[in-house]
Amino acid sequence: MNIGMIEAAARRLQGHARRTPLLSSPFLDGIAGRRVLVKAECLQHTGSFKFRGGYSAISALEPGTRARRVIAYSSGNHAQGVALAARMHDIAAVIVMPSDAPAIKLANTRELGAEVVTYDRAVGADRDRIGAELADKRGLTLIKPFDEPQVIAGQGTTGLEIAEQAAELGVSRADVLIPCGGGGLTSGIALALEARAPGLRPRTVEPEGFDDVARSLASGRIEVNTRTSGSICDAIITPSPGEITFPIMSRLCGPGLAVPEAECLRAMAAAFARLRIVLEPGGAVALAAALYHPGAVAGETVIVVASGGNADSEMFVKALQEYGDGS
Amino acid sequence: MNIGMIEAAARRLQGHARRTPLLSSPFLDGIAGRRVLVKAECLQHTGSFKFRGGYSAISALEPGTRARRVIAYSSGNHAQGVALAARMHDIAAVIVMPSDAPAIKLANTRELGAEVVTYDRAVGADRDRIGAELADKRGLTLIKPFDEPQVIAGQGTTGLEIAEQAAELGVSRADVLIPCGGGGLTSGIALALEARAPGLRPRTVEPEGFDDVARSLASGRIEVNTRTSGSICDAIITPSPGEITFPIMSRLCGPGLAVPEAECLRAMAAAFARLRIVLEPGGAVALAAALYHPGAVAGETVIVVASGGNADSEMFVKALQEYGDGS
Numbered sequence: 109m110n111i112g113m114i115e116a117a118a119r120r121l122q123g124h125a126r127r128t129p130l131l132s133s134p135f136l137d138g139i140a141g142r143r144v145l146v147k148a149e150c151l152q153h154t155g156s157f158k159f160r161g162g163y164s165a166i167s168a169l170e171p172g173t174r175a176r177r178v179i180a181y182s183s184g185n186h187a188q189g190v191a192l193a194a195r196m197h198d199i200a201a202v203i204v205m206p207s208d209a210p211a212i213k214l215a216n217t218r219e220l221g222a223e224v225v226t227y228d229r230a231v232g233a234d235r236d237r238i239g240a241e242l243a244d245k246r247g248l249t250l251i252k253p254f255d256e257p258q259v260i261a262g263q264g265t266t267g268l269e270i271a272e273q274a275a276e277l278g279v280s281r282a283d284v285l286i287p288c289g290g291g292g293l294t295s296g297i298a299l300a301l302e303a304r305a306p307g308l309r310p311r312t313v314e315p316e317g318f319d320d321v322a323r324s325l326a327s328g329r330i331e332v333n334t335r336t337s338g339s340i341c342d343a344i345i346t347p348s349p350g351e352i353t354f355p356i357m358s359r360l361c362g363p364g365l366a367v368p369e370a371e372c373l374r375a376m377a378a379a380f381a382r383l384r385i386v387l388e389p390g391g392a393v394a395l396a397a398a399l400y401h402p403g404a405v406a407g408e409t410v411i412v413v414a415s416g417g418n419a420d421s422e423m424f425v426k427a428l429q430e431y432g433d434g435s
Numbered sequence: 436m437n438i439g440m441i442e443a444a445a446r447r448l449q450g451h452a453r454r455t456p457l458l459s460s461p462f463l464d465g466i467a468g469r470r471v472l473v474k475a476e477c478l479q480h481t482g483s484f485k486f487r488g489g490y491s492a493i494s495a496l497e498p499g500t501r502a503r504r505v506i507a508y509s510s511g512n513h514a515q516g517v518a519l520a521a522r523m524h525d526i527a528a529v530i531v532m533p534s535d536a537p538a539i540k541l542a543n544t545r546e547l548g549a550e551v552v553t554y555d556r557a558v559g560a561d562r563d564r565i566g567a568e569l570a571d572k573r574g575l576t577l578i579k580p581f582d583e584p585q586v587i588a589g590q591g592t593t594g595l596e597i598a599e600q601a602a603e604l605g606v607s608r609a610d611v612l613i614p615c616g617g618g619g620l621t622s623g624i625a626l627a628l629e630a631r632a633p634g635l636r637p638r639t640v641e642p643e644g645f646d647d648v649a650r651s652l653a654s655g656r657i658e659v660n661t662r663t664s665g666s667i668c669d670a671i672i673t674p675s676p677g678e679i680t681f682p683i684m685s686r687l688c689g690p691g692l693a694v695p696e697a698e699c700l701r702a703m704a705a706a707f708a709r710l711r712i713v714l715e716p717g718g719a720v721a722l723a724a725a726l727y728h729p730g731a732v733a734g735e736t737v738i739v740v741a742s743g744g745n746a747d748s749e750m751f752v753k754a755l756q757e758y759g760d761g762s
Contacts, residue, residue, distance in 0.1 A: 129456060129478060134519070135546065150711040151456060151475075192461070212760070219462060377748070384477040384713035384744030417711030421704070421755040428748040433539070 109257050109356060111303035114264035114296060117164040121265055124196060125160050126152050128266075130273040130411075133382040139399045139435060143409040145279070146395065147270055148385050150417025154220070156343070156391065157266055157293055157415050158189030158253075164262025165251045166193050176247040177202060181239050183209045185343055185416050186253040187217055195221030202248055204239045254292030255350030263293040267300025267310075270411060274305060281307040282409040283362065285394035288312035288321045289344035291353030293415060298360035308411065312357065312364040313394040315341040315372065320348050321357065322364025330354050340369050340423065343390035343416055365404055371396040373427040378434025379414065380427075389423065391416035399434075436584055436683060438630035441591035441623060444491040448592055451523060452487050453479050455593075457600040457738075460709040466726045466762060470736040472604070473722065474597055475712050477744025481547070483670070483718070484593055484620050484742050485516030485580075491589025492578045493520050503574040504529060508562050510536045512670055512743050513580040514544055522548030529575055531566045581619030582677030590620040594627025594637075597738060601632060608634040609736040610689065612721035615639035615648045616671035618680030620742060625687035635738065639684065639691040640721040642668040642699065647675050648684065649691025657681050667696050667750065670717035670743055692731055698723040700754040705761025706741065707754075716750065718743035726761075 128151045136144045149157040166178055179202040180190040187203045194201035200223050205214060207226035217224050225242060227233040243250055252259065270284060284301065286294045291312075298310040312321045318339055323331040332348045339345050349357060372389040375396035379387045387395070394412045398405060419427075455478045463471045476484040493505055506529040507517040514530045521528035527550050532541060534553035544551050552569060554560040570577055579586065597611060611628065613621045618639075625637040639648045645666055650658040659675045666672050676684060699716040702723035706714045714722070721739045725732060746754075 126456065126458075129453065131453075131478065135543070138546065148478075151458065151478075155711050216462070219465065380713055380748070380751070384482050386707050386711035386713065421707070421759055424707070425752050425755050428752050432748055 109260055109299060109352065111299055113257060113261040114268060114300050117258065117261035118265045118268055120167040121160060121163055121262065124163055125265065127269055128152055131383045131385070135382045135435065136378065136399065139378070140410065141402045142407065144398050145274070145277070145409060145411045146383060147266065147411065147413045148383070149266060149413060149415050150385050150387055150391055154185070154188040154192050155416060155418045156185040156189065157263055158185040159193060160265050161259035161262035161292060162186065162189035162251060163193035163196065165256060165258040166197050168258040169249060173249055174199060176249070178251050179204065179239055179243050179248040180251045181235050182253060183213050185418060188220060190251050191217055191220035191222035202242060204235050254290030255352045257352065260292050260296045260353065262296070264296025264300045266293065266413065267297035268304060270297065271301060271304035271308065274308060274411060279409050280305070282407050282411050283405050284308050284310045284411040284413070285313050285365065285397050285405070286310055286413045287344050287390055287393045287415040288314055290346040291321060291349040291357050293413070294361065295353040295356035298356055302360055309362045310360060311362040313397045314344065314364065314366050315339050315393060316366045316368050318345050319364065319366040322366055324349050324354060325358060325361060325364045328358065341372060341390035341393060343388055344393065365397045365401065367393055367396040367401065371400050374431040374434050375399055376419070376424065376427040377431035381433035385414065386417040386419055386424065387414050388416050388419040436587055436626060436679065438626055440584060440588040441595060441627050444585065444588035445592045445595055447494040448487060448490055448589065451490055452592065454596055455479055458710045458712070462709045462762065463705065463726065466705070467737065468729045469734065471725050472601070472606070472736060472738045473710060474593065474738065474740045475710070476593060476740060476742050477712055477714055477718055481512070481515040481519050482743060482745045483512040483516065484590055485512040486520060487592050488586035488589035488619060489513070489516035489578060490520035490523065492583060492585040493524050495585040496576060500576055501526060503576070505578050506531065506566055506570050506575040507578045508566050509580060510540050512745060515547060517578050518544055518547035518549035529569060531562050581617030582679045584679065587619050587623045587680065589623070591623025591627045593620065593740065594624035595631060597624065598628060598631035598635065601635060601738060606736050607632070609734050609738050610732050611635050611637045611738040611740070612640050612692065612724050612732070613637055613740045614671050614717055614720045614742040615641055617673040618648060618676040618684050620740070621688065622680040622683035625683055629687055636689045637687060638689040640724045641671065641691065641693050642666050642720060643693045643695050645672050646691065646693040649693055651676050651681060652685060652688060652691045655685065668699060668717035668720060670715055671720065692724045692728065694720055694723040694728065698727050701758040701761045702726055703746070703751065703754040704758035708760035712741065713744040713746055713751065714741050715743050715746040
């Protein structure tokens with residue numbers, strides 16, 4: 109992994125991914141006690157940064173390999189990003205999803221052009237085995253969600269944009285808070301900032317109780333979550349950081365942060381009222397850290413990645429009913 | 436009014452106003468039966484296009500006049516736009532608001548740097564008279580909400596961006612649907628499109644029952660709403676189009692559209708789920724027309740201005756509870 113791969117991914121994504129805006133509000137600055145700049149990846153195609161990695165990986169394939177199609181296992185943001193990126197390459201991704209996934213998610217994934225293959229969780233079917241068999245039989249290429257160089261390169265284009273946008277605003281030193289699951293987004297951004305904006309320091313943010321990355325960064329080796337379900341921040345929950353992503357994060361990131369889940373809902377309400385964007389709980393962890401834990405952050409400016417906006421309407425209603433405008 | 440004034444406003448706004456993105460979603464295309472491009476002015480500073488007009492008007496003043504400060508009468512988007520634009524010029528705007536306005540609106544306007552002067556609606560105080568006396572006594576310059584050339588020029592910068600962004604996407608013919616109150620935004624966009632993208636046809640959208648502009652366009656003279664309160668689309672309700680704005684709209688706009696208020700809530704839900712942006716009801720009228728009245732629109736592509744995102748959390752909750760994802 110190196111900056112050249114991220115630059116190459118940026119060239120492939122040019123005109124296909126959105127250059128998402130860096131938003132701000134005097135009200136958020138007031139809450140945080142410093143300038144807050146929010147990289148709104150919720151406005152990316154399919155509502156999260158995952159489109160970048162999916163597009164990067166698919167566009168990097170040899171045409172013949174690509175024509176034999178790609179496969180992903182996910183019912184979430186990675187699935188949607190891969191599905192749309194595949195369609196933009198005139199192929200239909202195969203997405204492996206549990207048959208009891210919400211009907212709307214199955215329908216949405218199909219509407220994004222994917223062939224959905226379902227498996228029955230109730231009978232203990234193993235999606236990895238089903239996926240591997242399918243991939244083998246049909247010659248499909250697996251697009252892994254984070255521990256994959258071309259996926260990391262795609263996510264890293266977010267970091268190139270942050271470096272440019274911060275420079276336009278005259279910001280050369282700041283913590284960059286990044287919602288972190290397996291570390292694809294964080295490691296990509298970290299490599300981009302190392303090359304383009306070395307005064308910007310990447311830092312991971314996770315929900316409390318699922319802070320495998322913060323603990324791994326502290327201990328210097330890959331630590332594991334004791335559980336991977338039961339969080340409203342499901343989009344960023346993984347068992348542990350990846351074998352490719354962790355060494356990059358360990359070398360380049362500051363100490364990891366963790367926030368209570370209730371603060372994610374509160375940050376969703378603040379983003380609603382002050383930035384007029386929709387965040388999902390996992391996409392709001394970094395904003396929550398910036399707003400409600402200012403003592404854990406250094407500098408006059410903090411940059412926050414708002415990584416995803418695919419919130420259920422029920423969850424969003426809960427955030428607004430409990431926290432109003434999040435101030 | 437001419438394109439030169441809009442171009443000059445764009446130069447003054449450069450680096451101060453946001454170039455808001457033109458968003459899209461395959462799901463919205465599916466609902467509308469054509470490509471839908473959404474100009475997300477809800478992401479503008481203070482959450483609506485009004486910042487452009489306020490900044491344009493204040494930046495156009497002679498420095499000595501500007502130093503004697505500006506005044507606006509509004510408790511809504513125009514007030515916030517003027518307040519922040521004034522602060523960016525290191526002056527405090529005077530904003531005249533009723534003393535029984537929601538406490539949060541009073542507090543927000545002050546936090547944007549304005550001096551808030553309240554009047555007592557209950558004793559029949561007249562805000563125009565209070566404002567005129569204040570302006571006279573203190574030498575303040577009134578920034579009118581729409582019927583003012585430099586305000587129209589500022590709003591017209593939205594149209595310059597639409598022309599550029601549509602060209603980047605290869606779109607040279609489309610209806611451009613614009614939420615319309617007094618016509619400042621519509622007339623500014625119309626002039627910009629006439630000069631830069633003559634194949635894009637501006638059209639106004641209003642809530643049913645408050646369709647003074649559509650009726651005025653049809654009759655060829657300024658028509659008046661029978662009432663100006665009681666709409667959830669309060670941000671775009673005015674008694675009638677302006678004396679400056681109407682002739683421009685009459686010359687350049689296609690037939691006006693009107694949508695039921697319930698469809699605004701439904702469009703808010705669709706924008707939440709598919710674009711991850713927050714719209715207020717008045718900011719969603721044009722999207723509602725595009726999604727739910729496809730027969731009233733011409734062409735393979737429709738461009739929609741999403742003009743504002745300052746929704747109360749209660750109203751947003753209602754939209755999500757009633758319409759889910761708006762499909």
